[in-house]
Amino acid sequence: EAQVTQNPRYLITVTGKKLTVTCSQNMNHEYMSWYRQDPGLGLRQIYYSMNVEVTDKGDVPEGYKVSRKEKRNFPLILESPSPNQTSLYFCASSSGTGWTGELFFGEGSRLTVL
Amino acid sequence: KQEVTQIPAALSVPEGENLVLNCSFTDSAIYNLQWFRQDPGKGLTSLLLIQSSQREQTSGRLNASLDKSSGRSTLYIAASQPGDSATYLCAVRPLGSSNTGKLIFGQGTTLQVKP
Numbered sequence: 001e002a003q004v005t006q007n008p009r010y011l012i013t014v015t016g017k018k019l020t021v022t023c024s025q026n027m028n029h030e031y032m033s034w035y036r037q038d039p040g041l042g043l044r045q046i047y048y049s050m051n052v053e054v055t056d057k058g059d060v061p062e063g064y065k066v067s068r069k070e071k072r073n074f075p076l077i078l079e080s081p082s083p084n085q086t087s088l089y090f091c092a093s094s095s096g097t098g099w100t101g102e103l104f105f106g107e108g109s110r111l112t113v114l
Numbered sequence: 115k116q117e118v119t120q121i122p123a124a125l126s127v128p129e130g131e132n133l134v135l136n137c138s139f140t141d142s143a144i145y146n147l148q149w150f151r152q153d154p155g156k157g158l159t160s161l162l163l164i165q166s167s168q169r170e171q172t173s174g175r176l177n178a179s180l181d182k183s184s185g186r187s188t189l190y191i192a193a194s195q196p197g198d199s200a201t202y203l204c205a206v207r208p209l210g211s212s213n214t215g216k217l218i219f220g221q222g223t224t225l226q227v228k229p
Binding site: 012031033042043045048050056058092094100102103104105106107108112 | 135136145146148150155156157158159160163165203207214215216217219221222
């Protein structure tokens with residue numbers, strides 16, 4: 001089954017404790033991206049990747065890092081989480097260049113930073 | 115700056131009714147428009163993707179139209195069912211030099227279909 005898989009789905013952590021949210025897709029997509037969803041602000045792009053070893057900032061990259069060492073994986077790293085990073089996070093992938101392809105989303109990872 | 119608006123924010127209808135969800139966007143320079151469904155606490159499920167050169171797309175009981183020149187899209191749901199209850203989001207992928215491939219999302223319409 002074609003899917004985007006995120007882990008963990010739920011996480012409660014404390015300020016400053018480094019964490020990684022993994023994302024993996026099995027559709028051989030070149031384009032991958034991370035979004036966060038917040039009440040009243042909707043979905044906003046954090047980072048994106050056009051292909052292996054090619055990543056760039058989205059609209060709200062502060063406090064996050066990403067890497068793209070393999071085509072299928074695009075982990076989101078929070079080096080020193082803060083309470084304002086409490087949010088629902090989504091990983092997405094798309095075929096081709098990312099401009100015209102359909103975007104597929106994972107199930108989401110709900111993160112709470114205390 | 116591209117902005118996407120969905121009206122109404124919430125909608126409640128009796129089962130069996132045909133309904134239309136509206137989406138408007140401020141800049142017609144887009145690659146495509148995509149409709150999603152989001153169930154509470156769940157991810158986004160892609161429903162329909164309309165490329166900028168297309169006028170409509172259909173999938174089962176769903177039909178989405180796109181009028182790029184007027185900045186509007188509609189999602190038509192035929193013979194609504196309680197299982198259709200969810201939040202429906204539309205999103206556009208803008209043209210332009212930023213080339214992030216990002217989608218600009220509306221705030222969504224929360225639909226409740228009553229048995």
